[in-house]
Each structure stands twice: as structure tokens, then as C-alpha cells.
Amino acid sequence: MFIFDMFKPEARRLRVISALMASGMVLLLTGLWFVQIVSGKQKELDLVRQSSRTVVVPAVRGRILDRAGRVLADSRPQYNAVVYLEDLRQQFEFEFTNHLKKDYLRQHSGATRLPPGLAKQYRLEADYNVVSNITFQAAAVLRQPPGVFEAAKFRHIYTNYTYVPFQILTNLNPSQVAIFSEQLTGQVGMELDTQPMRSYPQKETAAHLLGYVQRTGEIIKYLPPQFTGITGVEKAFDDLLHGQPGSNSVVVNFQGYRQHEEVISPAIPGSDLYLTIDLDIQQAAEIALRGLRGAAVVMDVRTGDILAMASAPAFEPGEFVSGISTARWEQLNDPKLKPLVNHATSFDTYAPGSAFKIITAIACLESGVLDPEEIFHSPGIFEEQGFRIEDTAPPGDYNFVSAFYHSSNTYFCHYGMKAGLRKLFEVAKRFHLGEKTDFVTREEKAGFVPSPDEAGKPAFRSSTPYVAIGQEITVTPLQMTVMIAAIANGGTIFWPRLVSHACVPGTASARELFPEGRVRDHVSLNPQHLQILRQAMLQDTEHPGANAYGAFHDPTHPLSNFHVAGKTGTAQVNSPDLDYRRVVWFDSYGPYEDPRYAVVVMVVNGGSGGETCAPRARQIYQALLKRELGGAGKSAPATRT
Numbered sequence: 001m002f003i004f005d006m007f008k009p010e011a012r013r014l015r016v017i018s019a020l021m022a023s024g025m026v027l028l029l030t031g032l033w034f035v036q037i038v039s040g041k042q043k044e045l046d047l048v049r050q051s052s053r054t055v056v057v058p059a060v061r062g063r064i065l066d067r068a069g070r071v072l073a074d075s076r077p078q079y080n081a082v083v084y085l086e087d088l089r090q091q092f093e094f095e096f097t098n099h100l101k102k103d104y105l106r107q108h109s110g111a112t113r114l115p116p117g118l119a120k121q122y123r124l125e126a127d128y129n130v131v132s133n134i135t136f137q138a139a140a141v142l143r144q145p146p147g148v149f150e151a152a153k154f155r156h157i158y159t160n161y162t163y164v165p166f167q168i169l170t171n172l173n174p175s176q177v178a179i180f181s182e183q184l185t186g187q188v189g190m191e192l193d194t195q196p197m198r199s200y201p202q203k204e205t206a207a208h209l210l211g212y213v214q215r216t217g218e219i220i221k222y223l224p225p226q227f228t229g230i231t232g233v234e235k236a237f238d239d240l241l242h243g244q245p246g247s248n249s250v251v252v253n254f255q256g257y258r259q260h261e262e263v264i265s266p267a268i269p270g271s272d273l274y275l276t277i278d279l280d281i282q283q284a285a286e287i288a289l290r291g292l293r294g295a296a297v298v299m300d301v302r303t304g305d306i307l308a309m310a311s312a313p314a315f316e317p318g319e320f321v322s323g324i325s326t327a328r329w330e331q332l333n334d335p336k337l338k339p340l341v342n343h344a345t346s347f348d349t350y351a352p353g354s355a356f357k358i359i360t361a362i363a364c365l366e367s368g369v370l371d372p373e374e375i376f377h378s379p380g381i382f383e384e385q386g387f388r389i390e391d392t393a394p395p396g397d398y399n400f401v402s403a404f405y406h407s408s409n410t411y412f413c414h415y416g417m418k419a420g421l422r423k424l425f426e427v428a429k430r431f432h433l434g435e436k437t438d439f440v441t442r443e444e445k446a447g448f449v450p451s452p453d454e455a456g457k458p459a460f461r462s463s464t465p466y467v468a469i470g471q472e473i474t475v476t477p478l479q480m481t482v483m484i485a486a487i488a489n490g491g492t493i494f495w496p497r498l499v500s501h502a503c504v505p506g507t508a509s510a511r512e513l514f515p516e517g518r519v520r521d522h523v524s525l526n527p528q529h530l531q532i533l534r535q536a537m538l539q540d541t542e543h544p545g546a547n548a549y550g551a552f553h554d555p556t557h558p559l560s561n562f563h564v565a566g567k568t569g570t571a572q573v574n575s576p577d578l579d580y581r582r583v584v585w586f587d588s589y590g591p592y593e594d595p596r597y598a599v600v601v602m603v604v605n606g607g608s609g610g611e612t613c614a615p616r617a618r619q620i621y622q623a624l625l626k627r628e629l630g631g632a633g634k635s636a637p638a639t640r641t
Contacts, residue, residue, distance in 0.1 A: 416468025
């Protein structure tokens with residue numbers, strides 16, 4: 001007995017341990033039974049109630065750059081404060097139970113519950129109140145006006161897109177981002193989100209070439225933005241710039257709240273697009289046109305590259321990124337000014353006026369009706385075969401060169417009548433005037449220059465003397481630039497090139513889209529005739545009595561021996577359908593000794609070609625000269641990291 005008694009304390013401890021183990025086993029078995037039997041049914045029900053949503057993840061839109069890699073259009077990160085509605089469910093329930101529901105039951109004595117239809121309405125109102133309060137509190141911390149918190153938009157997102165982040169404050173600046181990180185990070189359901197937004201760092205520069213984008217799909221600011229090109233290069237190369245959107249799979253419960261999210265396919269950024277324009281020359285052309293209504297085009301006469309194409313008035317493409325007001329849209333569609341339309345290619349086509357005398361001169365020289373040295377006496381008015389046309393050049397004796405730089409209407413009407421309308425149209429068509437240039441944006445009008453066969457038809461109404469001085473036909477500034485380039489380079493007609501190549505982001509690999517120097521045609525010109533014409537064009541800026549002399553011999557803005565050959569033009573417009581009565585031109589190339597650039601300036605309702613357009617062309621040539629001396633604007637690939 002004594003021996004067994006020694007083990008009694010140990011036996012008691014063993015019994016306690018055994019009891020604890022038995023209790024643990026019972027508790028464990030009970031938990032397993034609850035998870036597998038009781039909770040299993042609930043889990044099964046939850047799985048039935050869950051469904052998957054696919055959320056599109058927009059790709060970063062490709063950049064648009066000038067020939068030297070300077071950015072014209074980009075995608076910048078926009079910082080937004082967002083809330084995740086699924087994280088606010090406890091606050092939603094508190095607001096519903098302790099405020100709206102309690103107030104209803106207090107006002108309706110005897111009621112113990114809300115009617116089913118009203119309960120749903122009250123829950124929506126409760127959730128709206130919670131998000132609205134969070135928005136105003138965050139706005140106060142960030143010192144940003146919250147704007148109008150629209151119940152209708154909240155209801156739309158709440159009903160259809162509960163699983164996506166809900167934007168409460170957008171476009172936070174760097175200071176606000178810092179404040180958010182310090183004071184709001186960690187708030188229940190609130191986070192800082194970034195979205196790629198299209199931006200145009202050069203503001204109005206090259207607006208008509210770049211075009212603009214608009215948001216696609218549902219125009220709801222709370223959803224991730226996707227953009228599509230509407231005009232310009234943005235539209236013409238939308239597929240290339242757009243990239244490939246990605247997608248995420250979001251599993252949501254029966255209330256539409258997000259349970260978890262996983263990436264299905266990552267977004268692939270769009271390609272970077274390189275234009276042929278030179279940013280410095282483009283800005284110089286736009287500054288030259290400031291305050292006017294017109295266009296300016298600069299082309300490399302050796303390759304057909306567009307170095308600048310400006311249209312005035314202009315607009316800021318960035319205005320369209322977040323949407324514009326109805327009032328602003330009406331301003332941009334002003335029927336008179338049409339700021340959205342490119343005057344160089346597509347707003348209207350314009351009578352070239354005396355700039356067309358270049359074509360008339362070639363037609364008369366080739367026909368043999370004009371001897372450049374022959375003296376022609378002008379009485380100061382053209383009166384032949386029933387026509388009466390006023391002349392801006394004074395009465396007097398003229399040979400070809402003096403008639404050219406004085407722009408004598410009488411002289412060119414007289415010899416144009418001798419050459420004939422058919423010949424005038426034949427030469428114009430050799431330079432493809434009145435025809436589209438296949439400009440890459442596809443925003444182009446052809447103009448009106450009939451074929452030679454039209455000239456012989458009885459119903460044809462064009463008058464030879466008027467056509468000889470650039471009336472009763474219409475062209476675009478781009479067409480005139482292509483023509484001037486052909487005069488400068490000896491007869492080669494280029495397809496104007498605006499886009500050169502594209503690059504894959506993050507690499508230096510380039511894919512050529514349009515080759516340099518695509519030749520459309522070659523105009524066969526008598527070298528002697530061409531030299532006579534070029535000398536006359538040079539005198540339009542070099543002779544003291546010439547219309548453009550003052551512009552190119554301004555002592556305060558010298559061109560440092562950079563000689564320019566050109567032709568002024570003024571066309572009278574008498575159409576009741578048009579709101580302007582005059583179109584003035586200066587069409588030119590330079591330097592005279594070694595032609596490299598064609599510059600055309602056109603202004604609606606200007607004073608005259610020499611008075612209005614030539615000084616602005618000189619400004620552009622000054623920028624070109626600075627470019628050559630400084631070496632800016634050369635093509636250089638750039639990569640995006």
C-alpha cells in the first residue's frame with residue numbers, strides 16, 4: 001500500500017492532463033463539424049452568389065515627338081484620391097441603422113421595420129452620405145474644393161461598378177499628394193490612385209497636326225480613362241498610339257463588392273511616334289501668325305519633309321482630355337474662325353492670287369508667246385476682249401522681271417490670254433494644284449483647278465485673264481508649298497511627309513512608317529525658263545521697287561546674306577458665301593543659291609502679300625537660319641523608360 005500511495009499525486013496530474021486533452025479533442029471536433037457542416041453550406045452559398053467581372057486596364061498612350069525627340073504629346077500620371085466601397089460596409093451599416101432607419105421608425109410609431117422598397121432607397125442614401133462626408137473631409141485636409149458631389153453619378157457607380165475604386169478627388173498636385181501621404185494614408189478605405197492622362201506640354205504648339213483625343217466608352221469620371229484620337233495624328237495613328245489594353249479579373253460577391261483581383265493580361269504601352277516637324281520652326285511659324293487668320297507651311301525642298309505647319313487661330317488639345325463645356329465647344333466651332341480646323345489643308349481652299357503668276361509665267365514661256373526681254377507698255381488697266389481688270393502696278397513699260405516683281409496684272413493677263421486657258425490649266429495640273437497631297441492626317445480638301453480638257457467646254461465659265469492672275473481657282477497652302485519646292489529643287493514633286501518612324505517604348509528600335517523623299521512626280525521644265533523664273537522671284541525680295549523688298553531689307557532684322565526668292569499675292573474674293581474679301585500670300589524658297597526650304601504664308605483679310613505675309617515669312621527664315629547655325633532640330637531617336 002505504501003508503494004501505491006506514492007503514485008497518487010502523479011495519478012491526479014495525469015487525470016487532469018487527460019481531461020484537458022479530451023476537452024481539446026471535443027473542441028477540435030466541434031470546430032471541424034462547424035466548419036464542414038454549418039459553415040460549409042454558407043461558403044457554398046457565397047460561391048453561388050459570387051461572380052467575376054473583367055476590368056479593362058488602359059495602356060499608356062504613346063508619345064508624339066518632333067524630329068529631334070522633343071515631346072509634343074505625352075501621358076502624365078494624374079493622382080486621385082479614391083475609396084474602396086467594400087471597405088466602408090461597416091460605416092454604411094452604421095449610418096443606415098443608427099440614423100436613417102432609426103429616424104424613420106421614430107417618425108412612424110408602431111412600425112418595426114422599413115418597407116422593402118424604402119429600405120433599399122435608405123441604404124443607398126446612407127452609403128451616399130458616408131462617401132460624401134469622407135469626400136468633404138478629405139477636401140478640407142487637402143485644401144481642394146470638392147466640387148459638386150452628384151447623387152446621380154454616385155448611384156450609377158454604386159449600382160454598376162461597386163468593385164472599382166471610387167474617385168472622390170481628382171488631379172491632386174504634388175503638395176496635395178504629400179499632404180495625403182502624411183495625413184490620410186491609413187484612413188479606412190481611402191487610397192491614392194494614379195491614372196495616365198494625355199497631356200500636351202507645348203500647349204497650342206502644332207495643335208492642328210497633333211489633333212486631340214476624347215474619352216471613350218462611358219464618360220464617367222470615376223472610371224479608368226481610355227482615350228481615342230478624334231483628329232490629326234492622334235486619329236490617323238490611333239491604333240499605334242493606343243497600345244494594347246490589359247485586363248484584370250475581379251471576383252465580386254452578391255452585393256457587387258470586390259472580393260479579390262488578379263491580372264489576366266498586362267497592358268502594353270503604345271508606340272512613340274516621330275514627326276518630321278522641328279519644334280523651334282513650328283513655334284516660330286505660330287508666333288508669326290499670332291493674331292491673324294491664316295496658315296504657314298515650311299518644307300524641306302530636298303526631301304518633302306514638313307518642318308512646320310501652323311494654322312491660326314489655334315486651340316489647346318489638352319482642353320479635350322477631361323471634357324469641355326458646351327460654351328467652349330461653341331467657341332471652338334465658330335463658323336467664321338473655325339479654330340479646330342487646319343487652314344493649311346482643310347478649312348477652305350483659297351484663290352492664290354498673284355502667286356499663281358509663277359504658273360502663268362511657265363505657261364507663257366513654254367508657249368513661246370512671251371519674250372522675257374520684250375518691253376510691254378501697261379496703261380495701268382487691262383482692257384481686252386471685253387474684260388476690264390484693275391492693276392495695282394503703276395502704268396509704264398515692263399519686261400518680264402519688272403512685271404513679275406511689280407506684280408503687273410495687265411502684263412500677265414495679256415500674255416495669259418495669248419497662252420490660253422488650256423495651257424494655264426495644263427501647267428497647273430503638272431504641279432498637281434487643285435489635287436490632294438495624300439497628307440497623312442486625311443484632313444484635306446482638293447481645291448478647284450480644272451483639267452485642261454475642261455477649258456474647251458462651252459459651259460465652262462472660267463475666264464482666262466482672271467485665271468492668269470490667280471482668280472476663279474482655289475488651292476491650299478500645302479499645295480502651293482509643294483509647287484514652290486518643285487521650283488526650288490528643279491521639278492521634283494514630293495508627297496509631303498509629316499510622320500517618319502515609330503519606336504517601341506523602352507527600346508531604341510525604330511520602325512520606319514514613311515520613307516524620306518517619296519517622289520510623286522517630276523515636272524519637266526526648260527532649264528532656261530526655270531532660271532529666268534528664279535531670277536524674277538529673287539528680285540521680288542531684292543529689288544528696291546519690289547513688293548517684298550521692305551520685309552527682307554529691314555535693318556533691324558537682317559537675314560545675314562540668306563537670300564530668299566518669292567512671289568507675293570493678293571486675291572479678291574467676291575463670293576456671298578464667304579465672310580472674307582481678300583486672301584494674301586507670300587510663297588518663297590531659300591536660300592536662293594542653295595535651296596533648302598520652301599516657306600508659304602497665307603492670311604485671310606490681310607493688307608497685301610508684301611505688307612502682311614512677307615514680314616512673317618522673314619520671321620520664319622530667321623528661325624531657319626538660327627537652326628542651321630545652332631544645329632538644332634536634327635533627327636535623334638529618343639527612348640522612354
